[in-house]
Amino acid sequence: MLMYHRVLTREEVSLQSVQPGMYVLDNVFAQHMSFLKKNFTLLSLRQLLDLWQSGTWNTRARYCVVTFDDGWLDNYRHAYPVLKKCGIPATIFLPTDYVGSDQWFWPDQLAFLFNVFAGRKVTPEAVREIGQVFTEYLGAQGDSFIEALERGEHVTDRIIEQCKHLPIERIHGLVATLAARLEISMPQERVIVNWNEVREMSQGGVSFGSHSCSHRILTTITSDDISAELAKSRQVLLEQGVNYVPVFCYPNGNSDERIQRQVQACGYEAACSVKMGVEGPVPDNKYAIRRVGIHNDITSTIPLFSWRVFGPSSGLA
Numbered sequence: 001m002l003m004y005h006r007v008l009t010r011e012e013v014s015l016q017s018v019q020p021g022m023y024v025l026d027n028v029f030a031q032h033m034s035f036l037k038k039n040f041t042l043l044s045l046r047q048l049l050d051l052w053q054s055g056t057w058n059t060r061a062r063y064c065v066v067t068f069d070d071g072w073l074d075n076y077r078h079a080y081p082v083l084k085k086c087g088i089p090a091t092i093f094l095p096t097d098y099v100g101s102d103q104w105f106w107p108d109q110l111a112f113l114f115n116v117f118a119g120r121k122v123t124p125e126a127v128r129e130i131g132q133v134f135t136e137y138l139g140a141q142g143d144s145f146i147e148a149l150e151r152g153e154h155v156t157d158r159i160i161e162q163c164k165h166l167p168i169e170r171i172h173g174l175v176a177t178l179a180a181r182l183e184i185s186m187p188q189e190r191v192i193v194n195w196n197e198v199r200e201m202s203q204g205g206v207s208f209g210s211h212s213c214s215h216r217i218l219t220t221i222t223s224d225d226i227s228a229e230l231a232k233s234r235q236v237l238l239e240q241g242v243n244y245v246p247v248f249c250y251p252n253g254n255s256d257e258r259i260q261r262q263v264q265a266c267g268y269e270a271a272c273s274v275k276m277g278v279e280g281p282v283p284d285n286k287y288a289i290r291r292v293g294i295h296n297d298i299t300s301t302i303p304l305f306s307w308r309v310f311g312p313s314s315g316l317a
Contacts (some may be wrong), residue, residue: 093249
């Protein structure tokens with residue numbers, strides 16, 4: 001099973017604050033799909049679940065399932081036309097609160113702020129100003145980020161990783177305070193698909209699973225909040241009349257046995273992690289399905305893509 005996030009043009013990459021591990025270029029994606037069509041039996045996620053349930057797995061076949069996390073608008077603009085042209089099924093995991101809204105995920109908000117900040121003439125006073133915000137929200141960890149900024153280092157990815165351990169309210173406070181101190185207005189353009197686009201893709205071979213409602217990391221919230229995220233996102237997908245597949249995808253890949261039991265109890269047939277690996281005729285854990293992450297910096301050519309796909313194993317599911 002392959003895991004994609006964004007599919008962007010080269011111009012879009014140059015204009016946006018996108019983490020390297022979050023995208024492939026549109027022409028690279030087209031090459032990937034052509035390669036997969038020639039070398040694999042491409043399944044929908046529903047077909048994969050049915051193979052596991054029925055025990056009819058052909059051990060001589062090379063199976064592959066294509067998935068996308070987050071429901072980016074570029075999935076509709078750039079990936080879907082390629083998938084439709086090639087006749088390749090795929091699944092997109094949607095954070096339902098974001099669909100059709102102009103909300104941005106907080107990592108992208110932080111990346112945007114730091115990108116604007118980096119484009120300015122950075123003074124010692126500005127660094128101290130930002131440092132105060134780091135210390136306020138990140139405590140002792142903030143000092144190391146201040147020192148890195150003073151050395152002219154990029155800290156965006158490190159800040160994002162640190163924030164993943166914080167409650168969402170604190171992260172939102174950090175973003176708002178940084179934007180205010182830097183006097184930067186956050187962009188309002190829509191970056192996630194809307195329901196009309198989802199329904200259109202549903203008619204063209206794309207299925208949709210849940211990526212929660214709010215995209216909060218489940219290991220940082222209460223059991224009651226987890227249950228609400230699981231049930232509400234599933235209900236929204238069913239009510240919207242989309243090509244729904246009862247599979248959950250953990251935001252940031254974070255889960256544990258307790259969360260996995262909650263996912264199962266809510267009626268999901270399986271759940272996807274971000275753990276690297278492939279699955280065979282009988283998955284080790286249907287509620288922590290392994291996937292092969294695909295992004296441009298490691299799969300920009302077909303030889304590199306082939307190595308990424310075939311490296312872990314002789315087959316792929």
